[in-house]
Each structure stands twice: as C-alpha cells, then as structure tokens.
Amino acid sequence: MTGKTARLIFWVGTLTSAAIFLWQTYDFHMQTPKFTHTDKLTEQVVAGKKVWHKYNCNDCHTILGFGGYYAPDMTKAFYRLGENNIASIVQHPEVMYKNSFRKMPHLGVSETETTQLVTFLRWVGEIENRHWPPQDEKFVEAYKLRESQPQKLDKVHLVLQACGGCHTFENQGRNVGGDLTAIANRITYDRQTLINYMINPQSVRPGVTMPPQDVSPQTAGIIADFVLSLKSNKEVSK
Amino acid sequence: MLIEYQSQRVSLWYFRLALVLFILQVIIGLWLSINYAFTLPQELVNVFPFSTAREIHTNTLVAWMLLGFMGGTYYILPPECGRELYSPKIAYAQLIIFVAAAVTAVVGFLFGWTRGKPLLEIPFPLNALIVVAALLFIANVAMTIIQSKEKSALQWMLLGGVTFLAVMYLFGMPFYKNLNTDYYYWWWVIHLWVEGAWEVVTASIVAYIIMRVTGVDRKVVEKWLYVETGLFLFTGIVGTGHHYYWIGAPDYWLWWGGVFSALEPLPIVLMVVDTWMHVRERKNPIVNPLTWYYIVGLAIYHLVGAGLWGFMHTLPPINYYTHGSQITVSHGHLAFFGAYALLNLTIFYFAMPRLKGINKYNDRLGRWGFWIMTIAMFLLGLVFGIAGILQTYLERFLDIGYSTAHLTMMFWFRVAFGVGLVFLAGVIITVYHLFTIKQSNLPAPEPVVTPAANI
Numbered sequence: 208m209t210g211k212t213a214r215l216i217f218w219v220g221t222l223t224s225a226a227i228f229l230w231q232t233y234d235f236h237m238q239t240p241k242f243t244h245t246d247k248l249t250e251q252v253v254a255g256k257k258v259w260h261k262y263n264c265n266d267c268h269t270i271l272g273f274g275g276y277y278a279p280d281m282t283k284a285f286y287r288l289g290e291n292n293i294a295s296i297v298q299h300p301e302v303m304y305k306n307s308f309r310k311m312p313h314l315g316v317s318e319t320e321t322t323q324l325v326t327f328l329r330w331v332g333e334i335e336n337r338h339w340p341p342q343d344e345k346f347v348e349a350y351k352l353r354e355s356q357p358q359k360l361d362k363v364h365l366v367l368q369a370c371g372g373c374h375t376f377e378n379q380g381r382n383v384g385g386d387l388t389a390i391a392n393r394i395t396y397d398r399q400t401l402i403n404y405m406i407n408p409q410s411v412r413p414g415v416t417m418p419p420q421d422v423s424p425q426t427a428g429i430i431a432d433f434v435l436s437l438k439s440n441k442e443v444s445k
Numbered sequence: 446m447l448i449e450y451q452s453q454r455v456s457l458w459y460f461r462l463a464l465v466l467f468i469l470q471v472i473i474g475l476w477l478s479i480n481y482a483f484t485l486p487q488e489l490v491n492v493f494p495f496s497t498a499r500e501i502h503t504n505t506l507v508a509w510m511l512l513g514f515m516g517g518t519y520y521i522l523p524p525e526c527g528r529e530l531y532s533p534k535i536a537y538a539q540l541i542i543f544v545a546a547a548v549t550a551v552v553g554f555l556f557g558w559t560r561g562k563p564l565l566e567i568p569f570p571l572n573a574l575i576v577v578a579a580l581l582f583i584a585n586v587a588m589t590i591i592q593s594k595e596k597s598a599l600q601w602m603l604l605g606g607v608t609f610l611a612v613m614y615l616f617g618m619p620f621y622k623n624l625n626t627d628y629y630y631w632w633w634v635i636h637l638w639v640e641g642a643w644e645v646v647t648a649s650i651v652a653y654i655i656m657r658v659t660g661v662d663r664k665v666v667e668k669w670l671y672v673e674t675g676l677f678l679f680t681g682i683v684g685t686g687h688h689y690y691w692i693g694a695p696d697y698w699l700w701w702g703g704v705f706s707a708l709e710p711l712p713i714v715l716m717v718v719d720t721w722m723h724v725r726e727r728k729n730p731i732v733n734p735l736t737w738y739y740i741v742g743l744a745i746y747h748l749v750g751a752g753l754w755g756f757m758h759t760l761p762p763i764n765y766y767t768h769g770s771q772i773t774v775s776h777g778h779l780a781f782f783g784a785y786a787l788l789n790l791t792i793f794y795f796a797m798p799r800l801k802g803i804n805k806y807n808d809r810l811g812r813w814g815f816w817i818m819t820i821a822m823f824l825l826g827l828v829f830g831i832a833g834i835l836q837t838y839l840e841r842f843l844d845i846g847y848s849t850a851h852l853t854m855m856f857w858f859r860v861a862f863g864v865g866l867v868f869l870a871g872v873i874i875t876v877y878h879l880f881t882i883k884q885s886n887l888p889a890p891e892p893v894v895t896p897a898a899n900i
Contacts, residue, residue, distance in 0.1 A: 210664060213671035214598075220679030224705075228682045231701065235629060235694055242693035243625045253622045260561030266496030271628055271692045272769030274563045277480065277495045279847045280769055301487050308484045308852055312494040331624055339691035339765060341841045379846040 243334050255327025258320045267311075270331065272339065278311065283343035285325070285332040286350040291421060292372030293328060294321050303373070306382045353426075362433040369422060369430060384417060391437035401431040447799040450523035452530035455537060457800050459516025460793050462544055464876045466509035467786070471872050473502040475865045481851075481858035493555075500554050500566045506781065507564065508547045513789030514610075514646050515539075515582055518603060520796045521653045522586060525600055526593030531585050539581040546574040562627075564635060565617040572618055579611040598667045599649055602674060606645035613637045625693045632688045639751075639780070640681035640709060645674050647788050648716070654740065654795050655720065660728035669719045676712035680705050687759045691768060699761045706759045710752030713744075720744040730890035735808040736794045738815050743787040746819065750779030750826065766841050771854065772833030779826040787819075790875065798882050805889035810878040817871030824864045832857040 239245065259265065265274040270281045284293065296303045298321060300311035316324070338344050349364035363376070366387065371380035376387040384390075396404060396411070404411040405420050405427045422430070448454070479485075480495045519536055523529055530536060550567045553559070559566045567575065586607060590600045617634040621627035652670045656663055686702020720741060731737055754776040758767040767773070798806045832854040839850040 208668060208672075210668050210671075213668040213675075217671040217675035217678075220675035221682070224679045224682035227701070228685065231683075231686070231698070232629075235689075236626075238695050239623065239625060239693070242695075243623055245623065248623060256622070256624060260559075263496045263500065263557075263559050263561040263566070265561055265563050266499045266566070267494070269769040271624065273628055273631070273688075274769075275496060275499050276769065276771060276774055277499070301491075304487075307848070308855070309848075310485060310487050310490040312490045312496075313487070334625060334693040336691045336693040337765075339768065341765060342844055342847070345844070378849050381848075 242336075244330070247330055247333070249326070249330075251323055251326045252330040253327075255323035255325070255330075258316065258324045259327060261320075262314045262316060271334075271336065278309070280340050280343070281328060281331070282334070282336065282340060283332050283347055285328045287343050287346040287368075288372060289368060290325050290329075293325050295372065295418075297321050297324060303381060303383055362429060365426070366430055366433050369420070369426070373417070387434060388437045391434050394438075398428070398431050398435060401434065402427040405430065447802055447804060450529050452533045452536075453520050453523050453796075454800060455530065455533050455540075456516040456520035456796060458537075458540060459512045459519065460797055461880070462540075463509040463512035463516065463789065464793070464879060466505045466512070466547075468869075468872055468876055470502055470505040470509065471865070471869050473498055473505065475862060475869060477502055478858055478862040478865050482855055482862050483859075497554050497557075500559060500563075501551055503564045504547070504550060504554075504566065508543075510643075510781075510785050510789060512540075512543070513792060514607070514643075514650075515543075517650050517789070517792040517796070518582075518586060518607060518646075520792070520800075521650065522589050522600075522603070524657075525595075525597060525603075525653060526589055527595045528589065528593050531588035531592065535581050535585045539578045539585070542574050542581070543578040546571045546578070562617070562631070565631070569618070575614070576611075579614070583608055583611055597663070598670065599653060602645060602670060603649040606642055606649055609645065610638060610642035613642060628692050629689065629694070632685055636685045636688055637682070639784070640684060641678060643785060644677040644681065644712075647784065648673050648677065650788065650792060651716070651720070651740070651743070654791065655723050658729065658732075658736065658740075658795070659723050659726070661723045661726060666723070669715070673712045673715050673719070676715065680708040680711065684709050687764070690761050690764055703760050707756060709759075710748065710756050713748045713752040717744040717748050732805050732889050733794070733798070733808065735806075735811045735815065736791070738812070739787060739791040739794050742815070742819060743783070743791050746779070746783030746787055748783075750776070750781075750783030754779050754826070766837050767833065770833050770836050770841075771829050772837060775826050775829035775833055778822065778829060782818075782822045793879055797879055801882060803882060803884050805885045805887065807883045807885040808878075810874055811882075814871050814875030814878055818868060818875060821864055821868035821871055825861060825868060828857050828861045828864060832861070 259270075264270075264281070267275045267278040268281045269276060272280060272282070279287075288296070296311070297314070297316050298318075299313075301313050304310050332347070338347075345364060346368060349361065349368050352361075353365065353368070367376060367379055370376075370387065373384035374380050374387050374390070375382045375385075394401070400411060402424060405422060406424070407419050408415045408417040409419075420427070476498050477495065480498070519530060546567070550571050553568065553571070554566065558568055560568055583604075586604055590596075590604055593600070613634050616630040619630075621630065648670055652666050655661065656666045682705075683701050684706035686698040687706035689698040689702055721744070724737065724741065758764050758772055758776070794811070798804070835854055835857070836850045839845050839853060840847055
C-alpha cells in the first residue's frame with residue numbers, strides 16, 4: 208500500500224461516515240417530535256427535568272439506560288410506581304427504605320418540585336423507545352389495561368402496582384408495610400372492612416401509619432379479593 | 446540530557462497532577478464498591494450519597510486522562526516540529542486554569558454544586574474555564590505546528606484529534622429541554638470522544654513513541670496511522686448509533702449502529718498487528734523493557750477491553766437485555782483502563798525518565814505495578830461481568846425484581862472491593878515508581894542511530 212492510498216482511506220472513511228451521521232442527525236430532529244410527543248413537552252415537564260438535574264438523580268438512577276447503575280431505571284418509573292409512590296419515595300426515602308439493604312438520600316425535595324418531577328417522569332414514560340427496559344414492560348401494560356378495562360387486569364399486576372410501593376409479594380415490591388401473604392394470614396377483616404381500610408385506614412384502625420389510598424371501591428374490591436385469597440390458600444394447605 | 450527541547454519540560458507537571466488524580470479516582474472507586482457491597486447508614490447516605498462519589502470518580506477520570514493527553518502532546522510536539530513550543534507560558538497558564546476548575550468542581554460536588562448530567566456535571570462557570578483552557582491549548586499546539594519548518598502527517602493528525610476533542614465537548618454544555626435530544630448530544634461528547642477523538646490522539650501518540658523507540662521508518666508508521674484513524678472514524682462516527690437503540694429514535698439506528706459498531710474492533714486489531722510488527726522489525730535494541738510492556742499491553746488490553754467487551758453487547762438483540770446494567774460497568778472499566786489509562790501510563794513511562802535525564806531506568810517496582818494493575822483490573826472486569834450477567838438474568842429474564850437481583854450481586858461487589866484494594870496497591874506502586882524513577886545500574890545497550898527522517 209502506498210502513502211497515497213492510506214491517505215485516501217483516511218479521508219474517504221472519515222468523510223463518508225461523517226456525512227451519513229449528519230444526515231441521520233437531521234432526520235433524528237425531524238422525527239423526534241413523533242417519538243417523544245413534543246406536543247406534551249410542557250413547561251411543567253421542563254421544570255421537572257431541572258429538578259431531576261438539580262438533585263443529581265441521574266448519578267444513581269439510569270434513565271433511558273444511561274447514568275448510574277446503583278438504583279432502578281427511571282424510564283418507565285411512572286408506570287412501575289405510580290404518582291403517589293414516586294412522591295412518597297422522593298419526599299421520605301428514609302421511611303420508604305427503612306428496611307432496605309440500600310438507602311436513598313433524603314434530598315429535601317419540595318412538594319412543588321415533586322409534582323414537577325412526576326410530570327417529567329410521566330412524559331419520559333411515554334417516549335416510544337422500543338419497550339425498554341424489558342423488566343418494566345409488564346407495568347406499562349398493566350397501567351394501560353387498568354385505564355381501559357380494570358376488570359380484566361391480572362390481579363398480581365394490579366396489586367403490585369397499587370400496593371408494591373410499600374408491601375412485598377413473592378419478593379417483589381418494597382418492604383415497608385410488610386408482606387401481603389403474611390398480612391393476609393394475620394388480619395381478621397371481612398371483604399368490606401378491608402375495602403374501607405384501604406380507602407381510609409384510620410376509620411378501621413385509628414393510629415395506623417398506612418396513608419389513605421387513592422383507589423376506586425371497585426379496584427379496592429379486586430385487591431381485597433386477592434389478599435383474602437392468599438389467606439384461604441394458607442388455611443387449606445394447613 | 447535526553448530531551449531535545451527545553452519547552453518539553455512543561456509536560457512534567459501535567460503528568461504529576463494526572464497521577465495524583467489517578468490515585469484519587471481509584472480511592473473513590475473503592476468507596477463506590479463499598480456502597481454496593483454493604484448497607485450504609487441513612488445519615489451517611491444523606492451527607493455523602495453514591496451520586497456525589499460517582500461524579501467525583503468519573504470527573505477525576507476524565508480530568509487525569511485529558512491532563513495526560515495534553516502533557517503528552519506538549520512532550521512530543523517540539524521534537525516532532527523541530528522547534529520549541531510556541532509558548533511554554535501559555536502551557537502553564539492553561540494547566541493552572543484547568544486544574545483550578547477541576548479542583549473547584551470536585552469541592553463543589555461535595556456541596557451539591559452540580560449540573561446533574563452524568564460525566565458532564567461541571568457547572569457552567571467552570572465549564573467556561575475549561576473552554577478557555579482548551580482554546581489556549583489548541584492555539585498553542587496550532588501555532589507550534591504552523592511555525593515549524595518540518596511538516597508531518599503526525600502533527601496534523603494530533604492537531605485534528607485535539608480540536609475534534611474540544612469541539613465535541615461543546616455539545617454537552619447547553620441545557621436541552623427534551624431528554625432524548627439531551628442524550629443524543631451527550632453521546633456526541635462521550636462516544637465521539639472515546640471512539641473518535643481520543644482514538645485519534647492515542648493512535649498519533651503511540652505512532653510517535655513507536656517511531657522514536659523502534660527506529661522503524663516514519664513513512665511506514667504514518668501509513669499505518671492514516672489507515673487506523675481512517676477506520677476508527679469510519680466505524681466510530683456512525684457507530685455512535687449503538688447508543689440510540691432505546692432512546693426513542695428511528696428504526697434504522699438498529700442497523701447502522703449495530704453494523705458499524707460491530708466493525709469497531711477492526712482498527713484495534715490493526716493496531717495490535719502493527720505494534721507487533723514494528724516491535725519485531727525494530728532497528729534499535731530495547732533499552733527499557735517496561736516501556737515495551739506498556740506499549741504491547743496497551744494494544745492487547747485495548748483490543749480486549751474496548752473491542753471484544755464492547756462487541757459482545759453491541760448488537761441490538763443482546764443490548765436489549767444488557768443495556769444499563771453492570772455489564773456496561775465491566776466494559777467501561779476494561780475499556781477505559783485498557784485503552785486510555787495504559788496509553789497515559791505509556792506516555793509517562795516514555796517521557797518521565799527522559800525529562801529527568803535518565804536513559805535506562807530501574808524498573809523493578811514498575812514491573813510489579815504493571816502486573817498488579819493489569820491483572821487486578823482484568824479480574825475486576827470479570828467480577829463486574831459476573832454481577833452483570835446475574836443482574837441481567839435475574840432481573841430481565843427471570844423477572845424477579847431489582848432488589849432481589851441486587852441483593853444477589855452484593856457478594857460479587859465484596860469481591861470487587863477486595864480486588865479493587867489490590868488494584869489500588871498496584872496504582873500506588875506505579876505512581877511511587879514514576880515519581881522516584883532512578884537510573885538503572887545495568888548498562889544500557891548501545892543505541893542504533895535513529896533514521897534521520899524520524900526526527
């Protein structure tokens with residue numbers, strides 16, 4: 208090979224690749240509104256993104272798979288956790304992760320900032336990114352199903368989505384309020400009391416730390432059936 | 446005196462500061478592994494969270510790498526141009542600005558002063574200082590080259606590489622409203638650095654060192670340099686697409702990103718082949734075997750860490766499961782160490798003895814450092830790899846939840862902490878050796894005259 212050929216390889220290689228890449232960049236900008244729903248990219252979402260940066264969330268959590276690998280990915284966090292759970296975690300991590308092997312710092316995020324952050328995460332969740340991450344796809348499906356046909360929802364998904372922020376079930380969820388199977392075997396409530404308990408815990412057991420749950424009586428009914436079924440299984444097996 | 450030009454001396458302070466930051470980076474890295482391996486008290490996490498430690502770990506990495514590149518450039522530029530640097534004063538001013546910005550950034554991180562954008566956390570005022578330092582650097586390099594009587598391909602390649610590096614940094618500075626666009630341009634910095642600009646700088650510096658030490662003909666070395674950088678940029682630029690699979694971008698990225706990035710190991714293979722050939726066809730005897738360990742080690746480790754480890758999970762069907770897991774951590778460590786830490790150490794072992802007027806140095810400690818570091822880092826890569834495969838399998842295949850997967854991985858992070866301690870020992874030995882490098886008692890072999898064209 209002569210020096211001239213080598214130079215030719217350098218220039219042709221570099222310039223072709225750069226040309227293709229610049230064209231792709233142009234196309235990327237043309238298509239981004241479709242893939243990321245920029246019509247829903249409101250000031251509130253941008254404010255939420257600033258909160259995300261301000262507390263350096265991204266150096267522990269990945270988002271779109273980028274960032275620190277120390278804590279769960281946040282791309283579909285809105286579907287996995289729901290608005291209320293995100294808010295409780297962000298504002299009281301020391302309570303939510305009291306029993307966890309891994310802690311989240313108490314960051315002092317204000318209530319306004321929390322709302323903005325949730326709005327941001329809701330918008331991020333809607334980015335059409337080929338169903339990544341794989342482990343959160345079930346939550347996305349469960350969320351969409353819950354909105355369209357709550358009666359058809361897989362009970363486990365429903366329960367985990369709603370209760371998994373504080374309770375565990377078969378090693379999933381967050382161990383703050385105890386395991387659902389253990390609770391099912393401890394409680395003596397009937398179906399209606401359990402529904403009332405979920406919607407307003409204080410009305411059934413004054414002084415309990417569980418906060419009121421923002422669920423419809425219908426959904427609460429599905430959850431109550433599920434929890435009570437855990438109990439009967441245990442008794443039968445005995 | 447072994448250096449030909451007095452202004453080459455400016456590089457010594459770049460190297461020293463780089464080595465200090467290297468030790469700091471590794472110590473913080475050990476702290477990160479403790480975060481993974483054990484449960485820390487909430488009070489400690491509130492004050493010094495993982496995120497703060499991680500930004501220090503990654504920013505000190507980038508800072509010491511850049512210091513090494515800039516120092517290395519200042520070291521090789523005068524002999525390559527046949528004249529003194531345009532201005533050693535600018536070189537020192539630039540160093541002071543850069544280090545002041547870096548130190549302020551690290552202290553600022555401890556108090557939560559951050560942009561919260563991974564690897565590019567430095568707040569705007571400090572970023573502006575970095576830009577000033579970079580402009581001074583490029584101006585100094587460009588003026589030295591323009592005013593030199595000798596022109597060579599290597600000079601232009603080096604200037605092109607550092608300019609490309611600086612320009613790409615600018616894309617990381619604005620605030621992007623759209624997260625997907627934010628990360629699109631984030632990779633212009635990160636990917637186009639490590640698989641673009643940094644490779645060009647590496648290839649140029651390695652070409653220079655090989656040419657000077659082996660006495661292989663300049664024409665041959667420069668020919669390889671053209672082909673390698675051409676292939677690096679051909680595969681690397683479009684290869685950026687392997688980061689765009691899951692950010693919400695058109696389908697064609699899967700193909701373009703997948704195919705081009707799968708070709709990325711090719712230029713590294715060429716690099717291994719040409720290093721090996723040049724060592725075999727050397728015209729000069731080997732004076733310092735340790736410098737050769739580093740040159741050959743760099744080529745091989747570069748191929749394994751960046752090439753092989755990167756290739757393993759670059760194709761979309763695999764990447765769907767491995768993206769954003771500890772497998773990325775494994776690849777990141779092996780690639781940065783194999784390609785860039787070893788490159789910087791090669792420069793240091795080439796330049797630092799010469800700057801002290803030592804021809805053949807005593808390398809007993811340095812050999813220990815070399816083997817401890819390279820083996821420990823490889824083990825660390827394997828341990829992270831095991832943790833990553835566990836995580837991917839448990840969390841994304843069996844779907845048993847993040848916490849359970851991470852609990853299972855804790856054991857492997859305890860192992861990583863142990864291996865990390867050994868690595869730190871290797872780093873301390875190496876840095877101590879470089880700082881106190883001494884003339885060897887053994888006689889140096891008679892050097893064969895370097896071909897005139899190489900000087």
